[in-house]
Amino acid sequence: MSKSERELDTPPYFSSWKTIYWLVTAFLVLVVVVLSIFSAVYQ
Amino acid sequence: MNTLDLIVLFGTLLSIVAYGVYKTRGQNNIEGYLLGNNSLGWGTIGLSVMATQASAITFISTPGQGYESGMGFVQNYFGLPIALIIVSAVFIPIFYKLKVYTAYEFLESRFDLKTRMLGALLFLIQRGLAAGITIYAPAIILSSILDWDLTMTIFITGGLVIVYTVSGGTKAVSITQKQQMAVIMAGMFITFGVIVAYITDYVSFSSALDVAGKLDKLNTVDFDFNVEKRYTIWSGLTGGLFLALSYFGTDQSQVQRYLGGKNITESRMGLMFNAILKIPMQFFILLTGVMVYVFFIFYTPPVHFKDVSVQKLNGTPYEQQYQELSAKYENQLSERKNQVLQYVQEPNELNEAKMLAADEASKTVRQEVKDLLVKADPTIETKDSDYVFLTFILTYLPHGLIGLLIAVIFSAAMSSSSSEINSLSSTTTVDIYRRLISKGESKHDMLISKGLTLLWGILAISFAILAKNSENLIEAVNIVGSIFYGTILGIFLVAFFLKKVQGNAIFWAAMIAQITVIVFHFLTVYDVITLGYLWYNAIGCLLTILLSGLIQLVLPRKA
Structure with a gap:
């Protein structure tokens, strides 16, 4: 496998990795919010 | 099985x-x-x-x-x-x-x-x-x-x-x-x-x-x-x-x-x-x-999940006390089950308070059994939570x-x-x-x-x-891990983010940081200071980063 092939770097569905990182961060925030609501509901 | x-x-x-x-x-x-x-x-x-x-x-x-x-x-x-x-x-x-x-x-x-x-x-x-x-x-x-x-x-x-x-x-x-x-x-x-x-x-x-x-x-x-x-x-x-x-x-x-x-x-x-x-x-x-x-709550658990520890009470003066506590625990569990069912049927503050009191009472008996185990053998590990899921x-x-x-x-x-x-x-x-x-x-x-x-x-x-x-070996190995992890992370963070720091500076910084963490560990072991071992990670990492920057200021830079 050539070096250029190994370094091929395009994320699926999105144009850049930054978008994916923002989505993962947004998912983390969403998880924290959902779990906070879960805690509050069953407190 | x-x-x-x-x-x-x-x-x-x-x-x-x-x-x-x-x-x-x-x-x-x-x-x-x-x-x-x-x-x-x-x-x-x-x-x-x-x-x-x-x-x-x-x-x-x-x-x-x-x-x-x-x-x-x-x-x-x-x-x-x-x-x-x-x-x-x-x-x-x-x-x-x-x-x-x-x-x-x-x-x-x-x-x-x-x-x-x-x-x-x-x-x-x-x-x-x-x-x-x-x-x-x-x-x-x-x-x-x-x-x-x-x-x-x-x-x-x-x-x-x-x-x-x-x-x-x-x-x-x-x-x-x-x-x-x-x-x-x-x-x-x-x-x-x-x-x-x-x-x-x-x-x-x-x-x-x-x-x-x-x-x-x-x-x-x-x-x-x-x-x-x-x-x-x-x-x-x-x-x-x-x-x-x-x-x-x-x-x-x-x-x-x-x-x-x-x-x-x-x-x-x-x-x-x-x-x-x-x-x-x-x-x-x-x-x-x-x-x-x-x-x-609905199916009776043992009062202590680690059966190996309970068996150590057999033939000791504490066996009778254990049997009594075990019987008391079963009564408490029966009471707790009733209170929980009552709360589910009528979820009001009174029933909630009764349910919480019954749960607390059952926990107290479990703690009394743990205290009894320590009386029988002061070196015994009373934590039984690792055995809960396997018992189920x-x-x-x-x-x-x-x-x-x-x-x-x-x-x-x-x-x-x-x-x-x-x-x-x-x-x-x-x-x-x-x-x-x-x-x-x-x-x-x-x-x-x-x-x-x-x-x-x-x-x-x-x-x-x-x-x-060794009962405490798992903790000992966690401690060993924490002693080294911080220094390794510090080396990598300097490598990625502090471009001006060179080989000699990071090597000596890492050595000093590692020795310092080891010294902190022994000071903790001999009760000179009190420091949780998870802090070793942060100390090792931060010392490596800081010292590498300082040493680089002193050392001549290679071309």
Whole structure:
């Protein structure tokens, strides 16, 4: 496998990795919010 | 366990081993053996990274943690997605650009040979000790609860791992981890369904959650700034970030998983897969433990789950007191069950108060039994939460499923220890043998690497057997890990972010930081200072970074 092939770097569905990182961060925030609501509901 | 369970258990384990050996037969070069010929897709990488982190203790202790303390432990993983983004954005492109086999190779190209050797040696010491414990920790629990011989249990786990790890190297580790994760998740989902089915004979799932919440088991996110609290969102985001960053970015047992990718995209996707799934997975395992707690409201649990400890009371003056406490506990449980049912029928404040009082009373009796055990033997370990989930499995699951769940525990132990042994061998081969001794013949180097895998496997088993006599060894190895982890992370962070720092500065900074952490440890051991061992990580890391900058100011810069 050539070096250029190994370094091929395009994320699926999105144009850049930054978008994916923002989505993962947004998912983390969403998880924290959902779990906070879960805690509050069953407190 | 009956014959059906044994067939399911050994059928599952042996077929995974056979699959790993078969699919990786005919490896004839070092690239294939250490990096799996860079053929792995993101799904395999993602599951492999997840399986490496999820040891048997995850599936034994975490439900116990949920049972005992509720869901708060999940906050420890809040820093993990951020750490994985940093590893994906910063660490992976550099590792790929330099085409390294191990993380420590990068240290030579960035600094010099001695810094690479330091990084590799710190990893070998720390991970070498941990590999024994990864096998020992589940073996001690499984052997005591299944009444198996401990040495035999260690040999089964270690022996099966050695077979496919020596045979197929990195690719065998990764593809067997896919099967192991499938077994693990299937087993856990089925068990959760069985628990809920048992509970719904008495109350609905929604009421079960309500009861668990009222008993303070579902407090998942805590925004309190009190640093003395063990699990808060703040400790999870900061401490969890440091821990995950050093683990995923600098620990070869993880680095090797994602370096086997077809390309950088597959490696990054594998890590993002983990960034998304890790918290939900831990949440689910903890919730399983909480549901076991609710289950034992309706089905009588033992007063103490670690039967081996209780048996020590036999024939002592405390036996009679234990029998009395046991009877008292059964009465309390009956009262608690009635109060819970009454609360579910009429969820008002009075019934809630009565339910909480009954739950507290049952906890008090459990504590009295623990105090009695300490009276009988002051050295005894009274923590029994690690035995809760296995007690449930062996007592209430149908035959066949028991075998599958024990296979889950063994699979988890095997998936973690295979990664560890594989990475120990890779680091010894690449950073020491190939760098200092080898003449560069690929096939010969692969044979050496296989021999080193076998050697590390034997060392892990030997260490696990030696651990038999020490109750506190697991904590001791965690301490050893914390002593070295901070320095390694500090070296890598300087490498990535402080471009002006050169080899001599980082080497001496790391040496001084490491010695300082060791001194702090001994000052703690001899009660001169009081310092939790998790702080060693932060101290080692920050000292390495600060000192490297200061020393670089003094030392002459090379061109």
